Amino acid sequence: xxxxxxxxxxxxxxxxxxxxxxxxxxxxxxxxxxxxxxxxxxxxxxxxxxxxxxxxxxxxxxxxxxxxxxxxxxxxxxxxxxxxxxxxxxxxxxxxxxxxxxxxxxxxxxxxxxxxxxxxxxxxxxxxxxxxxxxxxxxxxxxxxxxxxxxxxxxxxxxxxxxxxxxxxxxxxxxxx
Numbered sequence: 812x813x814x815x816x817x818x819x820x821x822x823x824x825x826x827x828x829x830x831x832x833x834x835x836x837x838x839x840x841x842x843x844x845x846x847x848x849x850x851x852x853x854x855x856x857x858x859x860x861x862x863x864x865x866x867x868x869x870x871x872x873x874x875x876x877x878x879x880x881x882x883x884x885x886x887x888x889x890x891x892x893x894x895x896x897x898x899x900x901x902x903x904x905x906x907x908x909x910x911x912x913x914x915x916x917x918x919x920x921x922x923x924x925x926x927x928x929x930x931x932x933x934x935x936x937x938x939x940x941x942x943x944x945x946x947x948x949x950x951x952x953x954x955x956x957x958x959x960x961x962x963x964x965x966x967x968x969x970x971x972x973x974x975x976x977x978x979x980x981x982x983x984x985x986x987x988x
Contacts, residue, residue, distance in 0.1 A: 851943065858904035859885055860945045869942060872900060872949075879956070883909050884945070888952065898937065899953070903946040913939075913946040920948075932984045 855861055859880075866874050872889040875897075879886045884903040891898050903913040920936040937949040955963070957977070969977070 854905050854944075858906040858909070860902045860905070860943065862887070862902075868900065868902075868947065869940065872898070883912065891949075897952045899950045901948040901950065902942075903948070905944040910944075910946050913948065917946075917948060932980070 852861055862868070862874055864874055864876060868874055868887070868889060871893055872891055874887050874889055876888045877885055878888050878899060884901055887900045887902060889898050889900050890896075901913075903909050917936065917939050920933075923933050924930065924935060934953060935951045937951060939946065939948045941947070961967075961969075
């Protein structure tokens with residue numbers, strides 16, 4: 812069982828191996844918690860969802876770590892109990908303009924996902940839901956950002972071949988939109 816979780820974690824893209832999220836949640840913990848969501852609590856002053864590591868984001872997702880934060884919200888690494896895979900969930904701030912922008916983003920991502928040509932070039936949305944006034948967008952979990960990768964390598968320059976590959980992928984992705 813643990814092997815299937817590990818293989819689902821590392822099968823996405825090789826760059827994901829650089830990300831260390833720790834071990835998947837033990838099955839006994841999932842059963843013990845029963846998948847119940849935590850009690851309602853207020854957002855922080857900026858409209859971000861306040862969470863604790865290990866808590867449930869709906870019955871389906873268990874929060875493992877915070878992967879990042881930006882203007883629109885936070886990205887959480889979660890364990891999907893249904894698919895038994897690691898996912899990245901963007902939890903959008905509970906402010907109207909960000910919620911509206913998230914709905915536009917969902918529309919664009921769904922349109923891109925419908926086109927076979929672009930599926931391998933852009934991150935894939937798996938689903939979305941509204942949780943406690945936060946739009947939550949579930950993505951496949953890929954790996955660290957270029958910035959995180961650079962930081963982990965102590966800001967050493969990338970080899971020219973890798974820069975070429977980044978450029979090629981970027982241009983192909985821009986051609987999608």
